[in-house]
Amino acid sequence: MDGRVRPRLAPVSEFQFGAVATETIEDALLHLAQQNEQAVKESAGWMGSFRETRIVEFVFLLSEQWCLEKSVSYQAVEILERFMVKQAENICRQATIQRRDKTVLQNWRALKEQLFNKFILRLVSCVQLASKLSFHYKIISNITVLNFLQALGYLHTKEELLESELDILKSLNFQINLPTPLAYVEMLLEVLGYNGCLVPAMQLHATCLTLLDLVYLLHEPIYESLLRASIENSTPSQLQGEKFVSVKEDFMLLAVGIIAASAFIQNHVCWSQVVGHLQSITGIALESIAAFSYAILMHSVGANTPGRQQPIPPHLAARALKAAASSNT
Numbered sequence: 001m002d003g004r005v006r007p008r009l010a011p012v013s014e015f016q017f018g019a020v021a022t023e024t025i026e027d028a029l030l031h032l033a034q035q036n037e038q039a040v041k042e043s044a045g046w047m048g049s050f051r052e053t054r055i056v057e058f059v060f061l062l063s064e065q066w067c068l069e070k071s072v073s074y075q076a077v078e079i080l081e082r083f084m085v086k087q088a089e090n091i092c093r094q095a096t097i098q099r100r101d102k103t104v105l106q107n108w109r110a111l112k113e114q115l116f117n118k119f120i121l122r123l124v125s126c127v128q129l130a131s132k133l134s135f136h137y138k139i140i141s142n143i144t145v146l147n148f149l150q151a152l153g154y155l156h157t158k159e160e161l162l163e164s165e166l167d168i169l170k171s172l173n174f175q176i177n178l179p180t181p182l183a184y185v186e187m188l189l190e191v192l193g194y195n196g197c198l199v200p201a202m203q204l205h206a207t208c209l210t211l212l213d214l215v216y217l218l219h220e221p222i223y224e225s226l227l228r229a230s231i232e233n234s235t236p237s238q239l240q241g242e243k244f245v246s247v248k249e250d251f252m253l254l255a256v257g258i259i260a261a262s263a264f265i266q267n268h269v270c271w272s273q274v275v276g277h278l279q280s281i282t283g284i285a286l287e288s289i290a291a292f293s294y295a296i297l298m299h300s301v302g303a304n305t306p307g308r309q310q311p312i313p314p315h316l317a318a319r320a321l322k323a324a325a326s327s328n329t
Contacts, residue, residue: 020190022194025187025190025191025194028187029187029188029191029281032179032183032184032187032252033252033282035179036179036184036250036251036252039179039249039250039251040246040249040250041246043245043246043248043249044242044245047081047085047245047248047249048081048219048223048245048248048249049081049084049085049088050080050081050084050085051077051081051216051219051220052219052220053217053218053219053220055077055080055123056077056216056217056219057217058123059073059076059077059080059123059126059127060073060213060216060217062123062124062127062148063076063127066127066131066138066140066144067138068127068130068131068134068138068140069134069138070182070209071134071180071182071183072127072130072131072133072134073127073130074180074181074182074212074216075130075133075134075178075180076123076126076127076129076130077126077180077216078178078179078180079126079129079130079168079172079176079178080122080123080126082172082178083122083126083168083171083172084122086171086172087115087171088115091115118164120149120152120154121149121154121156121160121161121164122164122167122168124145124148124149125145125161125164125165125168126168127140128140128142128145128165129165129168129169129176130176133176133177142158142161142162145161146158146161179251180251181212181215181251181254181255181258182209182212183251184251184252184254184255185205185208185212185255185258185259186205187255188255188256188259188278188281188282189201189204189205189208189259191277191281192204192259192274192277192278192281195277195280195281197270197273197274197277198267198270198273198274199263199266199267199270199274203266204259204262204263204266207262207265207266208258208259208262211258211261211262211265211296211300212258214296214299214300215254215258215296218299219248221299222295222296222299223244223247223248224236225295225298225299226244226247226291226292226295227240227241227244227247229291229295230244230247252282252284253284253288253292254292256278256282256284256288256289256292257289257291257292257293257295257296258293258296259274259278260274260275260278260289260290260292260293261292261293261296261297261300263275264293264297265297265301275289275290275293
């Protein structure tokens with residue numbers, strides 16, 4: 001990847017940076033970059049529609065209650081989002097093909113109602129599936145899930161729970177080990193450590209997790225502010241919003257924005273060095289990284305940061321996001 005990658009020792013802890021060979025890191029980063037490029041190319045339509053605050057908060061709180069690690073909660077959100085997009089697309093496709101057939105229209109309404117009625121079951125199934133992917137940690141049992149659903153007033157059998165998991169797996173062609181923004185963040189932090197970043201990776205990691213939670217919980221307002229900045233207009237059109245989906249699905253862009261914002265919070269003096277490293281590693285324009293970190297900071301610490309410390313003037317956000325959007329078309 002980068003000729004400046006250098007090995008270094010990492011402190012011994014449960015979570016370590018610097019413990020993997022550089023060749024392995026380069027291969028893994030390249031694989032993530034390819035996955036991200038493919039996801040951005042395929043982004044369209046309903047993508048991102050089910051990452052709304054109430055849904056994400058439910059997943060996060062449930063994962064916390066079941067003592068699951070952070071990666072599981074992000075994975076669960078992504079599995080649920082992909083599954084619900086598939087379901088919504090299937091319903092709309094059926095309605096479009098035979099719109100004038102009253103019987104089919106009734107069936108379509110029944111399918112939509114069924115989708116709403118089973119949403120909590122699907123959400124919990126996605127968390128359970130995500131826990132199974134995290135094989136080194138903790139798998140949530142069917143009894144735990146059924147007891148939780150019963151406490152909410154949803155009476156489901158073990159067979160219905162298994163059918164729900166199978167429906168999700170079939171809908172996604174059993175491809176549920178989806179990349180999450182956390183994978184990109186941790187991989188880039190690993191490379192930053194080898195490249196001699198002045199802010200320790202472990203120190204950045206803790207702040208990155210907090211900011212990533214924030215971006216998930218405030219997904220819509222953060223990306224809306226980026227869209228408005230990119231078009232220099234407070235009322236984006238539907239077409240402009242649809243074209244911006246590719247930016248929403250760009251996890252590499254999100255990861256560099258998260259790390260840059262974390263670096264500014266941890267040590268604003270080193271912010272420029274960190275952003276320079278991120279640009280060198282990913283090839284993402286400095287202005288795009290700056291724009292994203294600015295948006296994250298504005299929604300986390302607010303606009304009252306000292307002027308001399310403010311990393312990005314607002315007008316750069318518009319220029320940067322235009323570049324990001326055009327590069328993804």
